[in-house]
Amino acid sequence: MKTLSTETRRVMTPLGAMDYTLERKKVKNINLRVKHDGSVYVSASKRVPVREIEAFIISRSEHIRRAAVYFAERDVKKAPPSYTDGEELMYLGSKLKLSLIPDSREYAELCGEELQIHIRDTGNTQRVKKLADGWYDKQCKEVFFEIVLETHKKFVKYGVAMPQIKIRSMTSRWGSCHYTRGMITLNRRLIEAPRHCIEHVVTHEFCHFIHPDHSKDFYALLGAEFPQWRSAKAELEKTVIL
Ligand SMILES: [Zn+2]
Structure with a gap:
């Protein structure tokens, strides 16, 4: 639909000043959209007065704030780790704190909720990444193989052979x-x-x-073998952003 005019405006809401872009279009209602970068777009026909539009934005301000927070958190989850000391990493749904420890012997080790990277030069991000990746790869192999073994037990009755992973x-x-x-490929970020x-x-x-x-x-079988698949899928998509 053709945009007739666009302007940037600021409205005071109970949550503070909010900038928004107002597009005048031949639309029926007031349409509000929060973009992935948190910016707010509103489209309305020329006939709708600004005060009506701004009253609408104010009524939706809590929703706008939540959407902006959601997108910001999503971006953080999507960003690759920087491998700096104190950074938070995820492992099996829990947070791990990356801890860089100067040491002449280089290795990675899990201590409680800390992933400790013993390393000669703690500023060598490439090397930190390599050690951390090595640790994660090892966990992937162990955890995924264990889960595949367990799951296979449920599929023996269907005549499914143990696959290659x-x-x-x-x-x-x-x-x-x-x-x-006879092969299953798994995304390493599942860990x-x-x-x-x-x-x-x-x-x-x-x-x-x-x-x-x-x-x-297919879904009947999945439902029979994993009844909570819908909630697990939703949780996965919320936790790990590809
Ligand atoms: Zn599928």
């Missing part, structure tokens, strides 16, 4: 099932999610050995 970095999916090759979220992905991929598509039968 591949762990990869993927930007658009949690896992995939190569049912003709950041709570265990039941990983179990859900593994069960989903196992179901593909029986139903390669996302048919009704």
Whole structure:
């Protein structure tokens, strides 16, 4: 729809001053949108007076603030770690604090809720990343394999053989099932999610050995083997942003 005019305005709300972009268009209602960077866009027809638009924004100010916070948190989760001392990392749904310890012997170790990186030069971010990645890769192998073993037990009754597991970095999916090759690929970032979220992905991929598509039968099987799959999926998508 054609934009007739655009202007940037400021309105006082109970939560403080709020800047917004007002677009005049031939629309029926007042439409409010919070962009991913937190900026506020409102479109309305020329007939709607500004005070009516601003009263609407004020009535929605709590929603706008929540949306902006949501997007900001999402950006933080999406950003790759900087591997600096004290940074928060995620592991199985819990926060880990990255702790850099000067040491002549280099290794990574979990101590309570701290991932300690013993390293000669704590300023060598590349090296910190390598040690931290190495630790995460080891956990991926252990945890994912354990979950696959457990899940496989549920699928023996369907005649599914123990698959081969591949762990990869993927930007658009949690896992995939190569049912003709008897292989399941899992996204290494799953290790950041709570265990039941990983179990859900593994069960989903196992179901593909029986139903390669996302048919009704597929979801019936997934529902039977993992009844809470919907909430696990929602939680996963909230916790780990690809
Ligand atoms: Zn699928």
